[in-house]
Amino acid sequence: AQSVTQPDIHITVSEGASLELRCNYSYGATPYLFWYVQSPGQGLQLLLKYFSGDTLVQGIKGFEAEFKRSQSSFNLRKPSVHWSDAAEYFCAVESVDGNKLVFGAGTILRVKS
Amino acid sequence: EPEVTQTPSHQVTQMGQEVILRCVPISNHLYFYWYRQILGQKVEFLVSFYNNEISEKSEIFDDQFSVERPDGSNFTLKIRSTKxxxxxxxxxASRxxxxxxxxxxxxxxxxxxxx
Incomplete structure (x- = not known):
């Protein structure tokens, strides 16, 4: 069965600094990959998705992620973090023949001024 | 931008009571889902629904749970006897x-x- 690992439970960065959130997946075929963000008291908002094609995908709010098949990774990046980016970030994988998303445990991002 | 709406935002109930959670998916969407997140834990899949029937369910989704699309817009999750x-x-969620x-x-x- 597929699984997703987000090795960092908490990350703290300074406002204006760059950010990278790690995500590794386990799945035999090429998965469909997603990053969602959850602000306190809010639902899950889609940041970006990878289905096929260019392995560097752009998302909303200035985020991007790179699919690396050799490393089974789909790390999320942002060149300059804003205080409003403080939230919990979830990586998720969906199999082509599946009918559900499998989520990682999430990474809580704190932004210090 | 159209969005999925859920009501209520917070429901308090006593153990053993029935609850119905309501959702209005985005209007042209065809596939519907329920997930849950216990505090401090992962977001977990419960059930998917397409063409008026369950297409997949997890082991969490036992006989105490049911889903329904009673009309063209609502999608509900019922828990018969809450624990x-x-x-x-x-x-x-919908797609x-x-x-x-x-x-x-x-x-x-x-x-x-x-x-």
């Missing part, structure tokens, strides 16, 4: 096309507290 361990945030061609859009969730 303390059902306390969680429940998310509804336009078959899996792999469109992402899930989630609602803001209903926080269920069972006392």
């Amino acid at each position: 303390l361990e059902d306390s969680a945030m429940y998310f509804c 336009t096309w078959a899996p792999g061609y469109s992402p899930l859009h989630f609602g803001n969730g209903t926080r269920l507290t069972v006392t």
